[in-house]
Amino acid sequence: MIATLLMASLITSQTAQPKVRTVLTNGVKVYVESTQQAQRMSVVLAANAAGLGNTPDNHGWLHLYEHLVVKGKDGTLDHRLEKLGMTLLATTNRDAMVIEISGKPEQFPVAVAALQEIIQPIAPSEEDIKRETATIDEEIAILGSRSRIAKASWDAVFGEEALDPYGTVEKIALAKPEDMTEIGKQLFSGIGMSIAVVGDIQTDVAAARIKDAFSKAPAGSAKEVPVRPTQDVKGLRVAPGARGEGRSVVCEGIDGTTGLATLGAGIVIASALSGVEPVFTPSILRGTVTLYSPSKGTLAQIDTWSAGQRQSLAESIPWYLLAWTKGIRGSTSKYASFCAATALQNPNLTLDQVEALIRSITPADTESAMNAFRFEKAVILEGGS
Amino acid sequence: MISQIILAGLLATQQPAPGPRMVEVPVPGEKTVTMVAYVKSPFKFGDREAAAWQVIGRCLLLGTSEFTANNIRTYAGQAGVLPKAVVMPDFIRVQLTVPSDGIDVGALFMESILRRPNLGMENFQRETGILQKEQMDAWQRAILPEMYDYTRLRPEHVTDLFELTFRPENFSIVISGGFKPGDGFKAFERRFDKYNPAPRRRAVQFDNPPKLASKHIQSLSTFELRGDAFAPGSEGSAAKSLAIFALGAGKDSSVFRILREKERLSYRQEAFLFPTQKGWQPRILLVRRSKQGSEATAAQMQEVLLKDIDTWNQDTLDRAAAMADLILKGDNSFGVVWLDGKEPMSLTTEEAAALRGFQLMTGGNIQTAEQWADQMKQVKLDELKAAAKAMVTNAAMVAILGRG
Numbered sequence: 001m002i003a004t005l006l007m008a009s010l011i012t013s014q015t016a017q018p019k020v021r022t023v024l025t026n027g028v029k030v031y032v033e034s035t036q037q038a039q040r041m042s043v044v045l046a047a048n049a050a051g052l053g054n055t056p057d058n059h060g061w062l063h064l065y066e067h068l069v070v071k072g073k074d075g076t077l078d079h080r081l082e083k084l085g086m087t088l089l090a091t092t093n094r095d096a097m098v099i100e101i102s103g104k105p106e107q108f109p110v111a112v113a114a115l116q117e118i119i120q121p122i123a124p125s126e127e128d129i130k131r132e133t134a135t136i137d138e139e140i141a142i143l144g145s146r147s148r149i150a151k152a153s154w155d156a157v158f159g160e161e162a163l164d165p166y167g168t169v170e171k172i173a174l175a176k177p178e179d180m181t182e183i184g185k186q187l188f189s190g191i192g193m194s195i196a197v198v199g200d201i202q203t204d205v206a207a208a209r210i211k212d213a214f215s216k217a218p219a220g221s222a223k224e225v226p227v228r229p230t231q232d233v234k235g236l237r238v239a240p241g242a243r244g245e246g247r248s249v250v251c252e253g254i255d256g257t258t259g260l261a262t263l264g265a266g267i268v269i270a271s272a273l274s275g276v277e278p279v280f281t282p283s284i285l286r287g288t289v290t291l292y293s294p295s296k297g298t299l300a301q302i303d304t305w306s307a308g309q310r311q312s313l314a315e316s317i318p319w320y321l322l323a324w325t326k327g328i329r330g331s332t333s334k335y336a337s338f339c340a341a342t343a344l345q346n347p348n349l350t351l352d353q354v355e356a357l358i359r360s361i362t363p364a365d366t367e368s369a370m371n372a373f374r375f376e377k378a379v380i381l382e383g384g385s
Numbered sequence: 386m387i388s389q390i391i392l393a394g395l396l397a398t399q400q401p402a403p404g405p406r407m408v409e410v411p412v413p414g415e416k417t418v419t420m421v422a423y424v425k426s427p428f429k430f431g432d433r434e435a436a437a438w439q440v441i442g443r444c445l446l447l448g449t450s451e452f453t454a455n456n457i458r459t460y461a462g463q464a465g466v467l468p469k470a471v472v473m474p475d476f477i478r479v480q481l482t483v484p485s486d487g488i489d490v491g492a493l494f495m496e497s498i499l500r501r502p503n504l505g506m507e508n509f510q511r512e513t514g515i516l517q518k519e520q521m522d523a524w525q526r527a528i529l530p531e532m533y534d535y536t537r538l539r540p541e542h543v544t545d546l547f548e549l550t551f552r553p554e555n556f557s558i559v560i561s562g563g564f565k566p567g568d569g570f571k572a573f574e575r576r577f578d579k580y581n582p583a584p585r586r587r588a589v590q591f592d593n594p595p596k597l598a599s600k601h602i603q604s605l606s607t608f609e610l611r612g613d614a615f616a617p618g619s620e621g622s623a624a625k626s627l628a629i630f631a632l633g634a635g636k637d638s639s640v641f642r643i644l645r646e647k648e649r650l651s652y653r654q655e656a657f658l659f660p661t662q663k664g665w666q667p668r669i670l671l672v673r674r675s676k677q678g679s680e681a682t683a684a685q686m687q688e689v690l691l692k693d694i695d696t697w698n699q700d701t702l703d704r705a706a707a708m709a710d711l712i713l714k715g716d717n718s719f720g721v722v723w724l725d726g727k728e729p730m731s732l733t734t735e736e737a738a739a740l741r742g743f744q745l746m747t748g749g750n751i752q753t754a755e756q757w758a759d760q761m762k763q764v765k766l767d768e769l770k771a772a773a774k775a776m777v778t779n780a781a782m783v784a785i786l787g788r789g
Contacts, residue, residue: 040715078636083700085707087635089718102718103711138652141674142605144522243520243602271458271467274443274515295519301511312455316462323465330733333718383520 020207021347026190026219029343032197032206035332041199042102042332043111045119046340048192049096050223052183053167056160060136060167061175065183066092067132068124070099072117081114088114089333092165093281094154096341097187100333105200112213115195119188119217124177137169145242149381150279150290152239153248156379157230157288189220194347196339199332225345228286233379242383244294246279247302249372249379253284255342255349257361258369262289264317264361265369267324272313273298282338284345291373296382303375314366321358325351405556405577406745409569410738417464418488418562418569419735420495421742425476425555425662431592435474436516436533437546441504442472443512444543445479449494450501457494460487466735471725474531474595475662476746478725482735485563488572495558496576499551509540520602524653524672527607527785529726530598549585553577557746561738601787606678610687610780612667617743617757618750619664624772627761629667631697631705632656632690632773634712635719639693644671648689650682657721657729664747665722667776675787683782694773702766713758722754 020032053062070090071077081088086103099118101111143151143166151164186192195214197206230250239246249266252259266278266289276298279290293299305313328334328351335351342349372378405422430438446468448454461468466482479498483491513535521529560569601607615622632639633656640654654671669686712720713732720729724743730736737754744751752760 082635082637082708083704085711087711087718100718102715134649135652138673142524142653142672144524145520241603243522272454274447274512275519294521294525295515297518298515309455312459316459319462319465320467323467326465327733331717332715 017203020203024215026217028190028214029194029347030210031339032203034201034203035198039104040332041105041108041201042336044100044196044336044340045115046096046098046194046344047187048223048344050226054163059163060172063092063165063167064132064172064175065180066090066097069118069122094162094165095283095285096344098337098341100337102333112209116213121181121184124180129175133173140166145244145383146292148242149239149246149292152237152381153288153290153379156233156237158228159231162228190217191220191222194340194343196336198336237381238384239381244383245296245299246290246292246381247299247373247378248288248290251287251289254282255284255346257357257365260358261361261365261369264321267320268313268316269373284342302373310370314370317366318358318361325355405553405558407558408745410561411564411566412562415563416485417482418485418564419482419738420491421559421738422479423476423557423742423746425746427555431590432595433542433592434546435595436535436538437543439472439533440512440543441547442470442477444504444508445470445498445502447508448503449497451497488564492572492576504543523601523603523605523607526598527670531595532598549587552582553580557742559738559742598785601785603787604675604789605672605787606675607672607785608683609783610669611783612776612780614661614663614666616664616747616749623760624764624768627705627764627769628773628776629656629658629721630709631701633721634708639690643689643693657723659723660743680784683784687777690777694770697770702769706762709758709761713754
């Protein structure tokens with residue numbers, strides 16, 4: 001009997017599915033995938049940022065919260081993880097706070113425990129808030145031109161509907177300890193969280209562990225999906241504190257060919273121009289793709305291309321998008337971040353589906369995307385001191 | 386399998402030039418082939434030569450005598466990796482990835498890029514115009530402080546410098562990916578075996594070296610401790626490398642713990658290994674608002690870091706080795722090894738090839754990133770502390786102040 005049971009569990013683990021996707025009873029979306037990256041695993045928690053710290057009254061409170069919460073319960077979480085050869089990286093963007101923990105496969109339980117620690121309620125002191133406000137003040141002061149140009153493009157296109165994730169120091173300084181506690185409650189609600197695990201792991205064991213660790217989080221209430229209506233932008237926009245120039249295009253979500261074609265056009269155009277970089281955050285929600293150049297006048301070359309030259313470049317768009325997805329797959333942390341972040345808005349979207357969409361991009365999609373970066377259609381930005 | 390062959394140029398007439406140094410790394414099952422060529426400057430540049438070097442680098446992927454930029458980009462697109470040219474003050478790197486059945490085409494492109502890039506008037510004027518208007522942020526300027534004056538540059542300065550420097554004896558080439566052993570060398574031998582350019586003499590130089598940035602255009606100041614370069618695999622390199630991981634990798638590193646959290650000197654501070662043709666140059670850099678810093682800040686950095694190094698213990702050694710293992714084997718979130726002037730190297734197969742090319746150019750040991758991490762595990766605590774102390778104590782202090 002015992003032998004039969006043992007054999008059954010062995011067989012179960014040998015035939016475990018390579019991918020597991022589920023939603024816990026409290027709304028947490030879970031995705032687990034076993035990949036070929038030997039000796040690596042990443043666990044990523046993405047928490048929906050909608051309505052938190054991105055209105056004019058509380059602009060930046062979510063960013064402040066991130067600074068406070070990722071140090072762990074006694075401020076030593078980074079130290080404890082790094083001593084084991086693990087890393088923790090937290091970022092806050094317009095859509096979500098994303099917390100990545102990476103390490104060796106056998107460290108998966110440590111990563112889960114670290115995330116559990118992070119989602120516990122915090123009670124920061126006024127002194128903690130003051131200290132981190134000063135840090136954020138410095139962080140904003142040293143923002144590079146690339147970020148400033150991209151921020152200016154968002155401000156122009158979306159206005160107050162989609163404030164930048166950095167915040168305004170004046171508003172951040174007004175946050176109280178109880179405000180931070182409340183943000184945590186809303187942020188780490190079941191409905192607003194998704195967790196992805198990618199790497200050299202056993203999917204069924206990992207999924208069970210995640211369920212055990214996160215099914216007790218309060219469900220919370222459903223979050224509104226940001227609509228992000230766009231504004232009609234005319235004329236040159238100045239990006240304060242930036243150098244160089246930019247061109248920006250509204251980009252629909254990456255769960256459709258239109259959004260993907262726009263992203264691809266940005267990548268390909270940047271590849272054809274000296275010193276130009278594309279700036280974007282892949283999302284299912286509407287956003288922007290911005291081309292940044294440290295040298296004014298470079299982007300004007302876009303307008304000199306003939307239809308034939310544009311078409312020639314456009315033909316490479318699917319290739320470079322597939323290279324982008326290849327890059328995501330090649331890193332457990334990037335892949336897990338992608339899965340966790342997109343699951344917040346579309347729990348069923350997979351990278352395989354994105355790649356299928358890329359392959360179905362039509363010449364009409366690419367032509368339209370390339371044309372969108374021309375002077376008369378794009379948002380034109382210039383650095384100003 | 387790594388094999389290293391110095392490919393000697395054919396002995397022909399009176400003064401044969403040595404051929405390119407080459408390494409091939411066949412990787413069974415790989416669907417692409419990456420070719421990386423490093424070109425090192427054979428002498429220190431005057432300021433006009435330094436400007437010409439930048440223009441050469443920018444023009445390399447803008448087409449050749451035989452191929453347009455689009456020909457190359459479209460073909461490489463099948464492998465899904467953009468061609469890349471990295472221009473550093475004392476070397477240039479060109480990188481191309483092609484499908485594995487296109488190794489001969491890739492070698493054809495690479496040879497054309499290295500020998501016959503389009504340095505004509507149109508490219509010259511456009512690229513010098515772009516470079517002349519480039520405004521670097523403080524951080525980027527601190528990384529690459531040389532300032533170039535393009536106003537005195539003429540097309541013949543660029544073509545002359547090209548002929549002086551883009552010679553086989555200055556090339557280090559790595560071919561890595563899905564091909565049979567020997568096919569990498571064959572593909573390039575076909576292209577380079579008769580390449581025997583006549584000797585060229587450099588004109589007598591009256592130009593000063595390029596100016597270094599003395600002020601930032603933003604209201605941000607940067608402060609740096611800049612160490613001496615060491616070749617990969619040279620004596621003591623494992624301890625020196627691990628010292629940078631201890632100083633700079635992760636949030637428990639010295640720069641984060643001490644410079645940011647304890648001394649509140651900055652939000653952004655990094656310690657990293659910077660690529661030069663002599664090897665890895667250790668650099669510790671921070672950026673802060675101008676009104677909060679002075680020339681004494683670099684000295685303050687040195688003082689507080691030396692105090693911290695004195696407190697390093699087995700915990701520090703273990704953490705540094707663990708971070709090196711993590712960063713060089715799988716996760717680049719807190720990378721401290723740079724292969725260009727912008728950011729830490731990633732762990733793609735293309736960058737792995739670029740790392741080998743760098744090692745080949747610097748005459749250092751050819752090893753994988755994983756082997757390097759394993760080598761660092763052998764470093765003892767006293768070796769680590771001694772290397773870090775020497776690095777910080779002997780570093781040059783560089784301050785570039787911002788406006789107002």
